[in-house]
Amino acid sequence: MRRKVPLGAVLEAWNFFEDLARGLDAVHRLPQQGAVHSSAYEKLLGGEFAAWSPDEQRAVLELITAGVELWNSFPVIANPCSVIVSDGELGNPRVS
Structure with a gap:
């Protein structure tokens, strides 16, 4: 069964x-886009239905x-080279 997805999404x-x-x-990993892609x-x-x-x-x-x-x-790797360190004060994190 196919579901309808909002066009905006x-x-x-x-x-x-x-x-x-x-x-x-x-x-290069996405399809070559031509006239049909432009039309879509x-x-x-x-927002044409x-x-x-x-x-x-x-x-x-x-x-x-x-x-x-x-x-x-x-793979998703978030900031592999940085660490957030607190300097002991609330609200004052820093990147080291």
Whole structure:
């Protein structure tokens, strides 16, 4: 069973995965974008609930799927080279 996802959430995911790919120098891991992707993106941007072509639906699904695969392929390490140390005073942490 397929669930309906709010268009705004799909647009945010699309933008996030594009930013992630650029930040990781992994744009090549997302699908090449052409006219059908542009059309789908414009519909997302405009919040259009109008009829989507099968190609537009496939383009969005392909990009989101590739983005999730990209996300899952990189381990998340938060600030591996820094440690937050308290200097004994409340509210005065510092990075060392």
